[in-house]
Amino acid sequence: MPITYIRQFIAGCANPALLNSFEFPSDVKERVERVLNICTGKTFGSYSESPGIKIIRHDIASYIQQRDGYPSDPNNIYLSNGAAGGIETVLKLLMNNSKKPSGIMIPVPQFPFYSAILTQFGAHQIEYFLDEDNGWPLHIDELERALNESKARCIPRGIVIINPGNPTAHKHNLFLLADEVYQENVHSLDSKFVSFKKILMDLGSPYNQMQIASFHSASKGWHCESGFRGGYFEITNLDKDVKAQVNKLVSLSLCSNTWGQAVMGAIVNPPKEGEPSYELYKRERSMMTNRLQEQATLINELFNSMEGIICNPVKGGMFAFPRVEVPCKAIEYAKSKDMTPDNFYCVELLENTGICVLPGSIFKQRPGTYHFRTNILLSAHQIKDMAEKFRTFHVSFMHRWQ
Numbered sequence: 001m002p003i004t005y006i007r008q009f010i011a012g013c014a015n016p017a018l019l020n021s022f023e024f025p026s027d028v029k030e031r032v033e034r035v036l037n038i039c040t041g042k043t044f045g046s047y048s049e050s051p052g053i054k055i056i057r058h059d060i061a062s063y064i065q066q067r068d069g070y071p072s073d074p075n076n077i078y079l080s081n082g083a084a085g086g087i088e089t090v091l092k093l094l095m096n097n098s099k100k101p102s103g104i105m106i107p108v109p110q111f112p113f114y115s116a117i118l119t120q121f122g123a124h125q126i127e128y129f130l131d132e133d134n135g136w137p138l139h140i141d142e143l144e145r146a147l148n149e150s151k152a153r154c155i156p157r158g159i160v161i162i163n164p165g166n167p168t169a170h171k172h173n174l175f176l177l178a179d180e181v182y183q184e185n186v187h188s189l190d191s192k193f194v195s196f197k198k199i200l201m202d203l204g205s206p207y208n209q210m211q212i213a214s215f216h217s218a219s220k221g222w223h224c225e226s227g228f229r230g231g232y233f234e235i236t237n238l239d240k241d242v243k244a245q246v247n248k249l250v251s252l253s254l255c256s257n258t259w260g261q262a263v264m265g266a267i268v269n270p271p272k273e274g275e276p277s278y279e280l281y282k283r284e285r286s287m288m289t290n291r292l293q294e295q296a297t298l299i300n301e302l303f304n305s306m307e308g309i310i311c312n313p314v315k316g317g318m319f320a321f322p323r324v325e326v327p328c329k330a331i332e333y334a335k336s337k338d339m340t341p342d343n344f345y346c347v348e349l350l351e352n353t354g355i356c357v358l359p360g361s362i363f364k365q366r367p368g369t370y371h372f373r374t375n376i377l378l379s380a381h382q383i384k385d386m387a388e389k390f391r392t393f394h395v396s397f398m399h400r401w402q
């Protein structure tokens, strides 16, 4: 469900004539005029400055400052085509391959975009495993293992941390890529989002001098405006010569798309208490947040109620990654058909029920374990509808292959 305030803001930016309508809330009107006034030709149809529209970068810096309690400089903020566009730019910086390819540490299970883009860049993927048995935390020993084993094949340059998700590494002088697109998607009441930048600043010297790029997105959160391709990244502690290269890199594509910039601008500068749009905005926002929370709980309960499936609580993000104890006979059969056992399970599920989930091997998993990934975006009603079909299939699958 789109958030009215965001769509009104976009509508006003696209067609300023709407601002004359009495139905257009005055606070949205003021925000639209404020941004349009600094766009070239007062239109979103023009190129913006390469790093993004200045006022929006200022608003993002204020948002970060308020969130973390540490200063944020608008000159270190870059609007991007989704978080993915920003991640691609920052990874390019680290691709100074010499005799060996650059290596980037990525978590497993991973977001497949990382392995795809690293393959495209000819980089080495240094996979570190998250600890499923304890709710997906990261252990330093595992980081060290992954890093040491990779050194014969690459020069480790950076580490991707998906947060909410996991921790860090100063000792090996790695560039931190903090993927924080789910910062507004914390469903567990006993958890809260803390940015990686804040953690580094709280830790003090030498960690507060580490180079970090933090990414956020218009695609997730309570706004879910993925099609607009809005996102930004903030760089911290970059040498000024490297920063000059970032500026050059972003200017290659002239600027990120201005609609994505507008959505990101609306997200970081929402209606304030007392403004005309505030009550509706607050209601819609909490409706979305509550819905996601309820759906995360339902999905978790559903899978854990089935023998042979274990699902960690979905404390944050938008996905569940349940583990299936695929019976040995099914594993052997799948292999004889040249399929991974998790893929076999998912295809059988699809063919028997019409329910589509993705096999864990797409996201990688510990060898010998089998998962599937599903999102939490179905409504509570749809989840309940799907539950019985899923359960019937699962029981019959386990029985058939036992």
Ligand SMILES: Cc1ncc(COP(=O)(O)O)c(C=O)c1O
Residues within 6 Å of the ligand: 081, 082, 083, 084, 085, 111, 162, 179, 181, 216, 217, 218, 219, 226, 230, 231
């Ligand atoms: C962890 C993670 N990072 C980044 C992205 C990309 O987000 P965007 O749509 O902003 O490019 C996604 C999208 O699913 C994601 O799951």
